[in-house]
Amino acid sequence: MLKVTLKVHRFTPESDKAPHFETHEVEVGERASILDALFAAQRAAAPDLAFRFSCRVGMCGSCAMVVNGRERLTCSTLVKTVGTELRIEPLRNVPVVRDLATDLKPFFDAYQRSLPHLVPREGLKDFEVIPEESATGKSMDHQPQCIDCGSCYSACSLVTLHPRYLGPMALHRALTLVLDPRDAAREQRMAMVAGEAGAFRCHTLGNCRDVCPRGISPTASIERLKRISVGDQFRGFLSMIFGPAKKQ
Amino acid sequence: MTEQLTTDILILGTGGAGLMAALHAHWRDPNVEVTLVSKGLLGKSGCTRMVQGGYNVVLNPKDSVQAHFEDTVKGGGFINDQDLAWTLVNDAPRIVLELENKIGCLFDRSPDGRIHQKAFAGQTFDRTVHKGDLTGIEIMARLRDQVLHTGIRCLQETRGLELLTTADGKRVIGAVLLDIRRGVYITVRCKAVILATGAGPLMYQRSACAQEKTSDGLAMAYRVGTHLMDMEMVQFHPTGLVVPGSRLNGALLEEGLRGAGAHLFNGKGERYMQKYDPERQERSTRDRVSRAGYMEIADGRGTENGGVWLDVSHLGAEFVEKNFVGMRDRCLRIGVDLAREKIEVCPTAHFNMGGVRINRDGFSNLTGLFAAGEDSSGVHGANRLGGNGVAESTVFGARVGDTVVQWVKDADLTEIQNEQVNQAVETADAFLARDKGENVFALREELGKVMWDRVGIVRHGDKLKRAIQEIAMLQERTNTVAAKGGRKFNLGWQQALDMRNLLTAADLIARSALMREDSRGAHYREDFSTTDNANWLKNIYSARNDDGLKMWTESVKLDRLKP
Structure with missing residues (x-):
């Protein structure tokens, strides 16, 4: 005892x-x-x-x-x-x-603002086939499942500074959906990620990663969102100069 | 004084059944107002969240709905309502696809990219869809996401206290709720109530359930005269953890471990399932494996802490580490590496097969009262197959949502009977008004022991009679509990209210168990140890009328499959 x-x-x-x-x-x-x-x-x-x-x-x-x-x-x-x-x-x-x-309302309100639900693309009929070795299969987020316990939100200094900041869990969810081949709301999600409450608020302090009881690194997810966002902007810039890219 | 609320559909409970009902009602007609009531937090409360293994569903062309049906009815000892069991297996493929492509769950894939189905015990085909070994997180989190998106009102940390009826008692017209955070009563006037509180055999000292599932729905339904069925059928899961002195005691290790080939050993190192079910051994149904474990322990062949050993190490550390991440984590927390060593387990109370008598669209005998999920009965008969639980909640949740949203269009709001509200408030307030009384937490432990020792895995008429007396005494003592500390988020007060409901359900379980002179599925009587199909292919009903408890039996309709 x-x-x-x-x-x-x-x-x-x-x-x-x-x-x-x-x-x-x-x-x-x-x-x-x-x-x-x-x-x-x-x-x-x-x-x-x-x-x-x-x-x-x-x-x-x-x-x-x-x-x-x-x-x-x-x-x-x-x-x-x-x-x-x-x-x-x-x-x-x-x-x-x-x-x-x-009262977890601020935490779940931020989550709700982040568009956390799947917006199914048209024509989804059967279970999406996602081979492990395909480009989609490899790029998807394979971190453990989030249990929305609020630890990351509590530990995040940026949430303290900017109460409008969506926070680690919501952005981690956004990444999962951005990479989900069934989702139709990528543009909206990326606009939110690039917005004033989004990923660029993160200072990569890693507090969320340190306290996550599930071993998720929201920090890594947010970094990945930033890279995707910058990539999108770069492509947008190129298409402005050279015209829209042809679909391969 | 109570706050007032009016809504079209009131859904008590926010597990898989409650949220599916809410979404289906809303999708079919967004103008019908739905109000959800969660005893905990939206998406986190109840047992769907705790689903480990997964969801039984026929997707492979080599499998068949008929085979799933036969597994379900044979597993249920042939007292299932066959229409409900058929509805379950028939709707499940559509609903699991909806969970993926409309609600947003993403279940595990095989390396070739197609949906993966794993082996579960008690079944003739590998048909369990899953997300690792913590499937419920995915299902509940995604259902929650969609509910947030719809904007359906949800009263969180609010409990149902009593259902309200018309003066003649034939129609349910509302409910009295208690907001746990604020300690404020809310009177709801509505056209229909859907009970989806998840029952939960927490009256046993070892139980697997979420801690807030205290038979509230069953007790509320009973108090207004709803017909309940098969209350004696309490499932004990064979592999609950043995962690003395911790709430983790009784928490589950999932069915898939046995599905994958786990071995069970007694304290002497014998693989005892070879004796109890030579053909299926560890992959036998939950009722048999639980009883075998219990008997080994009772006969003195258990481990030091009163358990048996579960061993998966022979499957290879790498296999276990890859396929049972959640279970391995759970064991590592108490210092055992499931991938490399055996772990102590013991049966644990897990699920109520019994509950509100429903038809396939969730109607009860009372107008305006519907039920789905663990609060209902008949789908699983005398024993539930692993993986059929979350299938039931989502299938019947969806059905009842679709039904009720149509039904309320021809229903009116009715004036509440004030004396019913006052009665509910007085009963709950009485605990707060007392200065001195018994410790409700100690009473709860006593109830747990009574139920485990006398209404547990191996039952006997004499013990059951004694249990009924002891439950009555505990009821009297619970009426003297004092809950100090005010109204706001007072867990002692909540525990007293929980205890009242647990005792109601415990009494019905014991009385039904005494009535069934037969052994079948989860119900085993030492004094009637054989399955008596000549006399007991029957369901036991219990209901309260003006004279008190009335119990009767009705024969099972064997219209699709005979023993």
Whole structure:
């Protein structure tokens, strides 16, 4: 068993003047996650502690919090890998609803603005055949699946500076769709990528990559979007001088 | 005081069934107003998100819908509603294509670029479409993307408390909701309610489900007199993780591992499935593999922590690393490398085959109340095949959406009965009003143990009778729980409300299990250990009427396939 000291952020915006930290001493098993430690505190002394979770197996992305200064998916992070003194805070760059639960509206609003849904091109009938070794197959994004936990949005300094910035997850999704052979909205997506809230806001600090619990590098995705965008502009420039390129 | 809301269609639940229903209703007629209610966050809540292995569907010309149907009905111990099972297998090819080309999922391809279908246990053909071994993320995230695009209203972190009916109780006309974040009640007046809350056997101490799935839909439906069917049929998945003291305990390792050739060993190193099902061995159906594991453990041939061993290392580390990335990650987190060593597993409560009695378009016995997905019953009979769950949610979600959007055009809004609203509010508020009372988290643990020990994988009449008494006592004690800490995002209060629903469903499970004097699929009675087709090709119904609980049986219609 591990003896753990939790310092938990408590704050009800409507009634508290300022947040405070509440200390809970709990005992958990060797293989307990940080989420398990929160459940232990809940059961013992803090039944009304507000925190968010659902699947507890790293698939839903509901339980990301800031633990000892860094965004972590709490169900998938073992206590012993971080330490037995844990300071647990809500995600950053989003308002707090209560205690550790945040309102992810700004994060999902940015995502929604980024046109995250597939716009199927006309004539899609059967399952698209995408051979592994084809140019399309090779160029598609093969990073792990995003669980939209908000860690990247919380860790991104550019989101803090520019609240209109779409942020890492939304741009990573944009890349996936730009490379998807079934999608018909490439032009709109690239206009958004090149726009004032888009990829060129990124300063390549890599905070999002460092905290992603799924091992995605939104930084790399954004860099790739920048290259595609510059390539598009260059081609546009050429066609302005030499006329539209012939389809091969 | 409660807030008021009026809408045409109210959908409780935002997993695969709820979101498909919303999209289909909206696509068919954007002028019909749909309101979604999610107990968690849109796209993240429920078990569709947790789907690992994938989606059973007939796409290969060498496979056939008839074969998928027969696998489903044989797997279900022949008490499936055959019309529902046929609808499932028949609609699935169309719906999975819609998931790809309209909703935007991109499932895995074979190297030649065509869609890949993998092997799952209990099936005669490799027909499971998937995205790696974490398929549900793709399905739910893309459904969410489309719902955001449509602008359909979604009340997040809001739960259903009670359904509202006309004075004669025959028609559902609304619901009382609770906004969990703000602690505010909302009275909804609507033309139709679609229940898609996903049931969920979380009343067992080992359970695989998403943590918010506390049988809310089933309990709400029961309280207004909806006919429920086959409540005794609770599926136990054979390979849940053994992680004592952690919520990860009972979380799944996916079916595809057995499909790919995993071996199961008891504590003595014997491959015990050779004894229980010599032909199919580890690729047998979930009910048999779970029971075998349970019996090995009960007979003292388990591991130190009360499990058995699951081993895929003989398939080659490279194969496992490539095909089971998510499962390997899950095991690495607790210090086991699935590609190179065996891991301790134990059966875990996973799925309710039973639920609201529906027809193929989701109608219940009450006018205005529809259901789809795990809240419904009949599709899977006594046992669900792996990969048929997400197929059911999306197929029947789509059907009910298409149906209800037409149905509401001939329906009116009806005046709410205020006393029903007041009753719902008083019941929920009572927990907050008390100063002192029992610890609801401790009560929940007690219920988990009662259900696991007495209403679990191996059942007996005497134990079931005892369980029914114990559940009644837990109900009384739950009525004394005090939930302090205010209304806003108070998880202790939510847990008390959850507990009330879990107990309602637990009681129905135990009573139905006592009534079924037969062993079939997931339901196994030591005192009636054989499958009795002469007397028990029947469904068990339960419903509340004015005198309390009424239970009865009806014979299964065997119009497409006979045992």
